[in-house]
Amino acid sequence: MAERARAKNVLLHAALVAACIVSVYPMLRMIAVSLRPGDRLLSTDLSLIPAGASLAAYGRVLAETNFLLWLWNSLVITTVTSFIGVSLAATAGYAFSRFRFPGSKLGLTLLLGTQMIPAGMLLLPLFLMIMRLGLVNTYLGMIVAYSVTSLPFSIWILKGYYDTIPRSLEEAALVDGTTRFGAFYRIVLPLSTPALSIAFLFNFTQAWNEYLVARVVLCDASKYTWTLGLFELQGQFLTQWGMFAAGSFLVTIPVLLLFLYSSKWLVSGLTLGGVKG
Amino acid sequence: MLSSLLQVAQFTALLAAAVALLELYLHVHFTLFEREWFLPGTVLAAGLLAAGAGRSLPLTLAAASVQLVAALVFKHVVRGRHSLPIMLLAPGFIGLAMLIAYPLFFEVYLAFHDLKLTTIMAWSRTGELPFAGFKHFAKVFTSSPLASVTFWELFGRTVWWTFINVSCHVAGGFVLALLLSKVQRFRGIYRTFLVIPWAMPQVVAILALRGEFHSQYGFVNIMLARMGLSPVEWLTLHPLLTCTLINVWLGIPFMMVVILGGLQSISQHYYDAAAIDGASAWQQLRHITVPLLRPVLGPAVTLGTVWTFNNINVIYLVTGQAGGTEDADILVSALYKAAFTFYRYSYSAALAIVIFLILFALSLLWLKFSKGSESVYG
Incomplete structure (x- = not known):
């Protein structure tokens, strides 16, 4: 009996290890390609550390392309949008969490409903609006296009978190003479720092990884975000593969770490929103 | 670079000022609605402001009448109630109205008018478009959004794509989760490695991966080749399979x-019993497991279905380059390419509206279906 349980356990681990290899392998390959020396970029070699491994591709992607500029563009656009998104969501989420007013239920449902709208559907009118405002190919156009895309989800996350903060804290503050808004601003908001940072992170990664809107709004290579830049590099697959892989790896590492750190909260936010809606 | 940063800073300051003005406006209306001069005073102020800004009579009259309606609402309907939630919600609500609701209406307007490359210059000057009626809706069903693929082919592909993807996601996710829940050691490490496809920037x-299918x-x-099989032209001959x-x-x-x-979250007691x-x-x-997973699985599958149905990223990034194939396109990616x-x-x-209606009908069906099964299991 013990023998059988042991065999079963080995089998379990073997299956999981196999699954892990499938899920990690593409990234390992990316690293392998980025380490290839320039003259051996195109080979059918599958080893993870290629012969004659060098960091030359990293140097080249930083020096010969606008990689750093692309990162900078992404950073400016993403930071401003996340800041706007979270500020709007912080107050709206509080209204939904603490007050009953006509349309509060309907409003929450409609917010979930916006997630059903195909992204491609909103993009055309948004693009035309941005064009008429003369904001094509500017940071501002991107910020306008991104600023509310994550708002419904952020409101749900924050509302869920506010719901867990006991009202007695605010009531005590009211007795001590603060206003209703003061109670929110001085008591609830500081207590919600974890949820606020998760919402910020969610907004940030959404905008940071976005490609389709950027493709439409930005056309000048000096305004490109990194997603557009990498797509360009990958388009010249045969000549720039190493540089593409090096750039991809550099972008992936921080995003990966942030995600692993925050995924627990994101999932609970997702299912919370889904179950209650 | 500096000038665009400056532009961003200006914009943020402007946005903050706009929000402050909005809140001030609401605050004045919530606190002063009972004064005698409230109605004539605010209407006069709105009219004067518009007259000063636009110097045109129609604009002044419009501003004054809009303000009259708003003031009447504040005086007789709102009466100072719900002031805080309304003030908290107003900025976000206006943002959503301008960037989600208005574009939706604009999309409907576009579908019934004629905007294409030959009319876009005139439109951006005058803002007027020739009326087209249902012409574009008829074209959705009779002509191809791309070069030759038809609407119905795209529709069939979308259904296939959504069904296969979501089933594989649920089946694969279920097996892996089950395996993970059975092991004691290294669970955290396995879990970390297994979420990497989700964690990487898409x-x-x-x-x-597109490169790996070269x-x-x-x-x-x-x-x-190493297994002695002949190579497959994934990207050109089987693009939809590759994307899937x-x-x-x-x-x-x-x-x-x-x-x-x-x-x-399923208690061990059930299994012991x-x-x-x-x-x-x-x-x-x-x-035990499958029925008790239902409350978690329901919303996840719904979300997954909507996401998959609306997924442009994978197909566009794999086939979207110049000269790319249209054999992998589903409805939404064809929509993106057409535009x-x-x-x-x-x-x-027009195509977008048709797609939206399809999605809407499907979700109504789904809601009805899941309500029905709820009563069985409830």
């Missing part, structure tokens, strides 16, 4: 994490 993951230097064909494989790989971790959460009654492992799975590769604006607006 653009990087898709582009990297006919000569991609991993897949190298492996096939990539998307399955991308989507499994989300389902795995959700299902794992669900599994961990079932084991005493002599239930086999399969029976426990069938009669932004072929510049058929009004046509794609």
Whole structure:
């Protein structure tokens, strides 16, 4: 009996290890390609550390392309949008969490409903609006296009978190003479720092990884975000593969770490929103 | 670079000022609605402001009448109630109205008018478009959004794509979650490695995998060659299959994490009781695990279906380059290409509305179906 349980356990681990290899392998390959020396970029070699491994591709992607500029563009656009998104969501989420007013239920449902709208559907009118405002190919156009895309989800996350903060804290503050808004601003908001940072992170990664809107709004290579830049590099697959892989790896590492750190909260936010809606 | 940064700073300051003005406006209306001069005073102020800004009579009259309606609402309907929630919600609400609700109406307007490359210059000067009626809606069903693929082919592909992807996501996620819940050691490490496809930036993951399906230097064909099989032209001959494989790989971790959460919330007592009654492992799975996962799985599958149905990223990044194939396109990616590769604006607006109606009908059906099953299991 013990023998059988042991065999079963080995089998379990073997299956999981196999699954892990499938899920990690593409990234390992990316690293392998980025380490290839320039003259051996195109080979059918599958080893993870290629012969004659060098960091030359990293140097080249930083020096010969606008990689750093692309990162900078992404950073400016993403930071401003996340800041706007979270500020709007912080107050709206509080209204939904603490007050009953006509349309509060309907409003929450409609917010979930916006997630059903195909992204491609909103993009055309948004693009035309941005064009008429003369904001094509500017940071501002991107910020306008991104600023509310994550708002419904952020409101749900924050509302869920506010719901867990006991009202007695605010009531005590009211007795001590603060206003209703003061109670929110001085008591609830500081207590919600974890949820606020998760919402910020969610907004940030959404905008940071976005490609389709950027493709439409930005056309000048000096305004490109990194997603557009990498797509360009990958388009010249045969000549720039190493540089593409090096750039991809550099972008992936921080995003990966942030995600692993925050995924627990994101999932609970997702299912919370889904179950209650 | 500096000037665009300056522009961003200006914009943020402007935005903050606009929000402050809005809140001030609301505050004045919430606190002063009972004064005698409230109605004539605010209407006069609005009229004067508009007259000063626009110097035209129609604008002044419009501003004054809008303010009259608003003031009447504040005086007789709102009466100072719900002041704080309204003030908290106003900025976000206006943002959503301008950037989601207004574009939706604009899309409907576009679908019934004629905006294409030849009329866009005139439109951006005058803002007027020739009326087109249902012409574009008729074209959605009779002509191709791209070069030759028809609407019905795209529709069939979308259904196939959504069904295959979501089933694979749920099945793969379920198996992995089950395996994870059974092991004691290294669970955290396995979990971390297994969520990597979800954690990587999607653009990087898709582009990297696209490279791995390259006919000569991609991993897949190298492996096939080493096993003595002939290489497959993945990207040109089987683009939809390639996209599906990539998307399955991308989507499994989300389902795995959700299902794992669900599994961990099922009490061990049920399994102990079932084991005493002599239930086999399969029976426990069938009669305990699956039914108890339902509340978690329901919303996750709904979300997953909508996401997959609306997924442009994978297909566009794999086939969207110049000269790319249209054999992998589903409805939404064809919509994106029709608008932004072929510049058929009004046509794609009509297509977008048709797609939206399909999605809406499907979700109503789904709601009805899941309500029905709820009463069975409830």
